[in-house]
Structure formats: C-alpha cells, structure tokens
Amino acid sequence: MDAAVVLWAMSGALILRFGTARGREAITSEFEPYGAVTLVLAGVWWTILGLSGSRDTTVLGYGTEEFKRILTGSFWLFGLVATVSYVFQLDTARGYVALALPAGVLSLLISRVLIRSLLRSQRKVGKSSSSVLIIGGVFGAEHLARALGSQPMAGYRPVSTYLPGTPPGTTIGGSLKLPNLGHDPSSAAIVSAVREARPDAVALSSGVPLAPSVIRELGWALADMQIRMIMAPALTDIAGPRIHTQPVAGLPLIHVSTPNLGTGQGLLKRCFDVMGACLLVAVLSPVLLAVAAVIKADSSGPIFFRQERVGAGGQSFQMLKFRSMVVDAEDHLAALRAHSDGNGVMFKLKSDPRVTTAGRFLRRYSLDELPQLFNVLNGTMSLVGPRPPLPSEVEQYQSHVHRRLIVRPGLTGLWQVSGRSLLSWDDTVRLDLYYVENWSLAGDIAILLKTVRAVFSRQGAY
Structure with missing residues (x-):
C-alpha cells in the first residue's frame, strides 16, 4: 500500500x-x-x-x-x-x-x-493479532489479560497463562477462560511451556514472582526462539511521551515525567483553541444560522440555552448550547431523575419527553453543542478537554476526581469519542484523568479527528 x-x-x-x-x-x-x-x-x-x-x-x-x-x-x-x-x-x-x-x-x-x-x-474476531502467553501472579496476570482483551485493536490476544509459585490447579478469573500452562518457577519449566504453546509474545505482568536471573535466562531463550518478550509494569494510565527508560548497572529504570501542565504548554493549548475556534466559527457559520432558524420555527422560546457548569479551578461559568428542549425543561428535572439512564452521577434519559422535535435531530448529531465554540473563544472552555460538569455532579466527586478540574473543560474529549453516555462513571473519570495527566497537542488533534467519526456514528448520543 x-x-x-x-x-x-x-x-x-x-x-x-x-x-x-x-x-x-x-x-x-x-x-x-x-x-x-x-x-x-x-x-x-x-x-x-x-x-x-x-x-x-x-x-x-x-x-x-x-x-x-x-x-x-x-x-x-x-x-x-x-x-x-x-x-x-x-x-x-x-x-x-x-x-x-x-x-x-x-x-x-x-x-x-x-x-x-x-x-x-x-x-475483533481474533485475527491479525499476536498471541500472548502471560506470566505472573494471579492478580497481575488477570489484570493484564483483561487490559489486553479490552483493547483488541492493540493487536495482542491473550491465549494462556503461566502462574509461577502458585499451588497446582490455580487459574485466573473464570470469565477469561485462559488455560494455565504451569506453576514451576524454574526457567527450564517456563521455557518448556513456551516451546509447547509457541505464542508470538510472552508478557510478564507486574510483580511477577521470578528471580532476576530467571527472567534473564527466559529472555535469552525467547530471543533464540524468535518470540517477543514484553514487560508490563504496574504503571497505569500513563502515556508514552511521559515514559523514559534509562539503563543503570544493567537495569532499565523507567522515569515518569510530570504532567504537561506548565505555563508554556497552557499557552500553546490556548493559542490552538483560539485559532481552531475562529476557523470553525467561520466555516460553520451557515450551519449555525440554519440551526438557529430551525429552532425558532420549531418551538417558542430562546434559541440558546445557558446552563451553569464548573470549569477550570472549580470556577463556575455559563455554558452555551442550542436549545433542544422545551423552555421549562429544568422545572421537570426532579420528576425525571428516578428514570435516569445515566451512570449514577450524570443524569441522562434516552427518551426524554422534554426534547423538542428539532432537538432530537440536533442531539443525534451533536449540533446543539456548537455554540460552545463561543465559550472556547471567551476562555471558559477548550476545544478538547474533560466533559464540563454540573455543580450538582461536582458535589458528588471523590477527592481524586477533582483533578479533572485542573484544565478547562472541552467541547469534545476522550469521553466524547469513547462512547459518551454509554460509559460508566468510573470509565468517564478514568478517561478524563488520563487526558489531564497526559495532555499533548498531537493528542488534541487526534481527538478532534476522532470526534468527526463519533458524531456521525451517533454512538451514545441521546
């Protein structure tokens, strides 16, 4: 190609x-x-x-x-x-x-x-992927197997485990249904199991109960068999640019740099936001005018809907959206909370009776979010960032979740391109915190490109 x-x-x-x-x-x-x-x-x-x-x-x-x-x-x-x-x-x-x-x-x-x-x-059906034998303790091997299985596009397919030092008959989580090939912690026994299974790669999970000499001998044997060796540290939700390896006395020390939240990076992100928002407003101005006309013709009331949201540093701001509900929608919210289809913290309703006819179309293609470009221009939002939360949602935050308020909320983000309302609250928080900890300009551009696909696929949009 x-x-x-x-x-x-x-x-x-x-x-x-x-x-x-x-x-x-x-x-x-x-x-x-x-x-x-x-x-x-x-x-x-x-x-x-x-x-x-x-x-x-x-x-x-x-x-x-x-x-x-x-x-x-x-x-x-x-x-x-x-x-x-x-x-x-x-x-x-x-x-x-x-x-x-x-x-x-x-x-x-x-x-x-x-x-x-x-x-x-x-x-998705297990083809064009590297088969992986996972070696480690029960919990470490299970965590690694589930992580690899949750991301099939990464190209790693767990096929079996080897649990050194565990009692005979020990296996990992039943739902994974991975056969275990042995328990002997010696390098000879592990190499024998690898020769029998012939995987494309062998992955050692964090905390693997093997002596350094055994791991070294295993590495030599895998090199002779042309089988890749993968070391999976206990680090989670850390992007590649923050990881640096330094060999010291034959040991590969992994350095994890601090998140990119400095003044220089913030200025770069702000310049990108302003230029991007100006360009999008200019290009989409016919769409903005057309949507405004449709809303005015469809139902009585204002074109825009303003709602208090919590931004960077916990500061409140008025978020703009095209109105997609009846004018008194907020008055009916309390009666509908019991029927929420959300994730326990965020309120969502698949068949919300407050949504107007035009509003259903706008929400299906996220057109109601376009006025947030003006929030980007006035500095209360960013093109890419965590979802802007309601004050009532922030009140329910655990202490670590407040880290998602370090940066400006975004018109789109990892939440938007990963399933939106279909995600659990834990997954939503994990994605937002990952973004905050691993921000990069290239990552913002990638998310914006993925947003186009997410909008037209309409996954999780309601």
Whole structure:
C-alpha cells in the first residue's frame, strides 16, 4: 500500500507539473531528468517509511504513533531533498515538490486509516493479532489479560497463562477462560511451556514472582526462539511521551515525567483553541444560522440555552448550547431523575419527553453543542478537554476526581469519542484523568479527528 501510494503521489506530481509541452521539454532535458527522479524519490520515500518504523507491528493499527512516524519520515525526505538541492545548486522544480509532499502525506494517512478499518474487523474476531502467553501472579496476570482483551485493536490476544509459585490447579478469573500452562518457577519449566504453546509474545505482568536471573535466562531463550518478550509494569494510565527508560548497572529504570501542565504548554493549548475556534466559527457559520432558524420555527422560546457548569479551578461559568428542549425543561428535572439512564452521577434519559422535535435531530448529531465554540473563544472552555460538569455532579466527586478540574473543560474529549453516555462513571473519570495527566497537542488533534467519526456514528448520543 505504501509503495503504491508514494509512486502515485510522485507520478501525479510529475504529470501535473510537467503536463504541458514546455514541461515535457524540461523532463527530457539533459540536466532535469524528472522521470528518473520520480522513481528514485518514490523508492527512497518508501524506504524511509520503513526505517522510521511506521510499519512496525507494535504501532500498526493502534494509537497515534503510526501517523507521527509517517509525518516524520515524509518531512525528513523532503528536508533532505531541499538540503541536497541547496548544497549542489540543483534547480529543483518547487511546484513538483509542493504537489508531491501534501498529496503523498495525505494519501498515506488515508491508506493507513483504511488499513485500520480492515484490522479492526479482523482483530475483533481474533485475527491479525499476536498471541500472548502471560506470566505472573494471579492478580497481575488477570489484570493484564483483561487490559489486553479490552483493547483488541492493540493487536495482542491473550491465549494462556503461566502462574509461577502458585499451588497446582490455580487459574485466573473464570470469565477469561485462559488455560494455565504451569506453576514451576524454574526457567527450564517456563521455557518448556513456551516451546509447547509457541505464542508470538510472552508478557510478564507486574510483580511477577521470578528471580532476576530467571527472567534473564527466559529472555535469552525467547530471543533464540524468535518470540517477543514484553514487560508490563504496574504503571497505569500513563502515556508514552511521559515514559523514559534509562539503563543503570544493567537495569532499565523507567522515569515518569510530570504532567504537561506548565505555563508554556497552557499557552500553546490556548493559542490552538483560539485559532481552531475562529476557523470553525467561520466555516460553520451557515450551519449555525440554519440551526438557529430551525429552532425558532420549531418551538417558542430562546434559541440558546445557558446552563451553569464548573470549569477550570472549580470556577463556575455559563455554558452555551442550542436549545433542544422545551423552555421549562429544568422545572421537570426532579420528576425525571428516578428514570435516569445515566451512570449514577450524570443524569441522562434516552427518551426524554422534554426534547423538542428539532432537538432530537440536533442531539443525534451533536449540533446543539456548537455554540460552545463561543465559550472556547471567551476562555471558559477548550476545544478538547474533560466533559464540563454540573455543580450538582461536582458535589458528588471523590477527592481524586477533582483533578479533572485542573484544565478547562472541552467541547469534545476522550469521553466524547469513547462512547459518551454509554460509559460508566468510573470509565468517564478514568478517561478524563488520563487526558489531564497526559495532555499533548498531537493528542488534541487526534481527538478532534476522532470526534468527526463519533458524531456521525451517533454512538451514545441521546
């Protein structure tokens, strides 16, 4: 796929740039053989994509690292072209490069998205995944097995366990139904079980009850068998950029940096919010006007609905939405609380009688949320962040949940792209805290792109 895409991009740039008679003269001239240049650059581009690790099985089909490596490799290539052209005084056609780079990068990203859709359908049924033998204590092995099983798109499929040091007959949680291959803590017994099972990878869970010498011998044996070894530390909800490994006396020490909540990062996020919100308001202004007209024609009352929400630092603000309910909706809330379909803290009702006819359509496609762009502009919200909570919800927070108020609430966020109202309260909190602890600009961009898909899929929207 990569080879086809880069060859298409380079050939397309060649045709568009030199499609005229004058352009063909440039191609066939003695000093500008762009036909050969096209083939060479396509080959080099394809090679750099491989060297940058964009096709590595550990990143293929899951997370944003795959896309980062595609962008990095592509810009390295064209930076190299610019440098060589400058050093050797080559008169490289700028239009040719300007066409090939964006066309190739965009096509590569689209092709990888298509590959992900194929992988998603295959990995849901256990295909195109690495089979994993999990070694560890009962609780550690069960936690790791459930974590890997909950994210099939990561490409790891637990198939069995090995529980060293436990009594014979011990297994992990019954619902997982993973066979246990042994209990002997010796390296010879573990290697024998691995040879029999032949997994693609062996994962050691946190707190595995094995001596360092046994783990070292196991690593050697797995290397000889061409089986990957994975170490799963006890760290949870920590993103890759915050993890750094430092070898000390033969030990790989894992350093976890502090969350990106400094002044510089905050300023970067604010600039991104303002520019993004201005662009979206300009592009979506016809939609905003059309929605306002529909609401006015559908039912009597104001176009906008204002509601008190809690923002960064626990400060209250007025959140804007397009009105999707009858005017006196808040007066009927108490009578409906007993029928909530929410997660215990947030009130949600799948068939809310207060929602107007136009409001059902607006909520289905999240159009009622668009006025929050003005909250982004006035600084009370961000484009991406935790869900803005009601004061009544904040009153029910446990102490650790207040960490989600460190940053501005968002128009969209991990909650929005992960199921919305279908999530439990614990999952909602976990996603929000993960975002706060691991914020990055690249992560915000990825969430915004996923939001488009979430809106049209309508999953959890009611």
